[in-house]
Amino acid sequence: MASQGEKGELHKKIDQLEKENRRLRVLLDVANSLQAELELDKLLFKIMEEVAEILDADRCTVFLYDKERNELWSLVAMGLQKGEEIRFPADKGIAGHVAQTGEILNIPDAYQDPRFNPEIDKKTGYRTRSILTMPLYNKMHEIIGVFQILNKRNGPFTKDDENLLAAISQIAATAIENAQLYDEQVKSLDSFIETLSATLDTRDYITAGHSRRVTEYTLALADAMGVDEEFKRQLRYAGLLHDIGKLKIPESVLFKADKLTPEEFEIIKLHPQVTREILSKIHFQRKLKDVPEIAATHHERLDGTGYPEGLKGEEIPFGGRMICLVDVFDALTSERQYRDRAPLEKVWDIVEKETGTTFDPRCVEAFKTIPAGRIIEIMEHQRQEDFNQAEIERLYQVPIIDIIEIKRKAPESRTPQESEILETFDKYYWRDY
Template sequence: MSTGAEQWQAILQISRQLNSQLEIDALLELVLEKMMEVVSAEAGTLWILEEDGYLAPLVARGPRAEALKGLRLLPGEGLAGQVVVEDQPRLVPDVRNDPTWARRFDDSTGFVTRSLLCIPLRARKGVIGCLQLVNKRQGESFTSDDLEVALALAGQAAIALENSRLYNWQRQLLNSLIRVLASALDARDPYTSGHSERVSRYAVLTGREMGLPPEELEALERAALLHDVGKIGIRDDVLLKEGPLEPEKWQIMKTHTEIGARILGTVEPRHLAQKMYEGALYHQEKYDGSGYPTGIKGKEIPLVARIIAVADTFDAITTDRPYRKGAPFHEALKEIRRCSGTHFDPAVVEAFIRGMSKALPEDDN
C-alpha cells in the first residue's frame, strides 16, 4: 500500500473478513496474506504459542517458506520469541545489528533476512503468538506507520484467532463425545461393535457423492453416529437375543427410533440437533411407506434419514451375526440396488454405489 489512507482502508476491509471467519486454517491464511499486502512485505510467518511454550510456524508465505515447516523456536528464542515473552512489538531496520535475531533460520532455509516487523498477538488471556513480517519490498525499510497499522490489525486478528481456536476446540469436543457415546452403545452388543462408525463413514461417503456441502456432511456424520442411540432404552433380552425376534420383542425393538428421538429432542440448541433427531427417528422408514415408526414415504423422509437407511442396511448385511455370516460387499451392493425405489431412495442408492465402487478394491465390487 502506498499511502496511509489506503492502508487504513485495507484494515477496515480485513477486519470485516476476520469477524466473519471461524475456520482456523482459512483465518490463518487471511491474517498473514492481508498483513503482508498492507505493509508490502516480501515474506511473513504467523507463529503460534504451543502448550509446551515453544513457538511453531503455523503459516508462512514468501521465498523458502516451505523450509520453515517443522522448525520451532525455543521459549524466548529469536526476535519472535522475545516479542512473545515481552509482549512488545519490534521494528528492526537491519537484523545484522540486532542480537535477538535468530540467524539459524536463514542458515537452514537459504533466505536472506534484511529487516523485520514483529507484532505480538495479544488475546483476552495473554499473548498467543506473533505476526512476523520480513523485508519490505523494493529494498525499503519498514516504517513507524507500518508498525502502527500492523498493531491495529494484530489486535483484531488475535481476538478472531482465539475465537476460532475456541470454536474448533468445542467442535472437536462435541465430535469426540458423540463418538464416545456411539462406541458405548455399540459395546453393548459385541456383534455390532463399530457399527455406528461404519454407518457414519458410509453415510458421509454417500453425502459427498450427492454434493452436500461441508456443514451438511458434518451434520450427517453426527446423525449417523447417533442413529441408534435409542437402543440404550432397549432391554438386554431383546437387544442381545441371538436369532430372529418374536413378534412381541420385535415391537419392543422398533421403539428404539422413538426413544432415540425423545433423547435427542432434548438437545439444545434445537436447530443444531435437528439432523441427529431426524436420523434417529426416521432411519427405519422406507421409500415406499412400509417402514416405521410413522410410515412416511418418498421425499417426506428427511434426506439425512434416507442416507442413513442405506448405510445402516449395508452394514447389517455385511456384518457377521451369531445366526449368519455377513455377506460379501458385492452381494450386499446388489441387494441395496434391488431395494432401490421400494426400501430406499433411488438417488441415494446410486450415490452410495458410486461412492462404494470408488472406495472398494475391484475384487469387492
C-alpha cells in the first residue's frame, strides 16, 4: 500500500501531466487557428485576441520589425480602432529593448521601469501596469518582432506564462512569416495588374482612365451591396482588366472616328473573349479564380442579347453584371474629344430603361445609394487636388439618386437646399471649378 508521501508525489505528477496536457491543447488550438489565416492584419488581430485570452491579460500587441526604417510597428492593437498603425524607433521603450537584445522582460510595474515608454499610453488613454515582452524569431533566428502582453488580471505574469508565450511565439512567428510572404505575393500581383491596366490606357488615349474609374465605381457599388472583402478583390482585378482584350483590336478599328461598319463592330465585340483568353493565362490564386470570367462578361445582358456568348440572367456572373452597369455609366458620363458628358438625368433615364433587360435591378437599386461625393471623386479623380473638401463632404451626405431626382424637378419646384446641393454637384460634374 502506497504511503502518504508516495500518494502526494503521485498526485503531483498527475497535476503536472494535466498541466502539460492543457498547455499542449492550447498550443494545438493556437496552431489550428493561425495556420489558416494568410492576411497579415487579420492574422495579427487573431494572434493578439487569442494570446490575451490564453494568458488572462487585458491586452496583447504584436510589434513587427521594419528593418528598412528600423522601426517597430503594429497595424492593429486590441482596444484601438482596427487598421490604426503605431510606429516608433526600434530602440525605444521596453519593446525596443527586447527587439535589440532578445531578452524576455517580465515587469510587474511598468511605470517603475525606466525603459517603459508612456507615449502609447498617452496616445490611447490606456494605463499599463504589468508587462510581459518577448522577441519573435524567424527560422533563421532573426528577430522579426516583439510580443507585448499587458496587465494580467490576477497579479503579475508568472514563469508559466513566460513558458507558454515562448511556445506560442514559435507558432505565431511561422504564421506571420507565411502571411508576410503572402502579402508580398499580393503586392506583386497588384503591381503587375496595375501595370497591365496602365498599358491599355497608354494605347487607348481616348478612353484613358476608364478602367480605373470602372474599378472604383464597381468597388463603390460593392460597398453599397455589402459584399465581402474577398469578392471585392476579385472585382478590383476584373475592373482593372475588363478591357485588356482591346490590346488585340486593330487601331484602325479601335480609334476610328466615323461610325463602325457591321464588320468592324463584330471585331470590337471580340475583345471580351480575348480578355478571357489573356486573363486565363495568369495564375490567379484559388480565391481569385473567377476574375477572368467576371472581366469577360461585362457586355452580356440579362435578356441574353449581349456578347460574346449571349449569356442570360443568372448565367452571367454577378460581378460581370455589376461591371456591366458601371461600364455604361462611365462611358456616358465621361468626356470624349467629340462630346461632353451626358446630363446625369439623361444617363439615368437610359439606365432605368435598360433595367431588367441589360442591367440587374439589384445593382441599379444599390447604385442609387452611392454617395454623390464618391461619384464625383471617382469621376474627377485626376483633379482632386482642386476640390473644396467641405463641398465634397457635403455631397457625401446625399445619395446620387437624390441628385437625379432634384435634376428632374422644374427649377421653381426645388427647395433652396436642393438648389444649393445641385449647384455644388454641377460645379464638379461640368468642371466649373
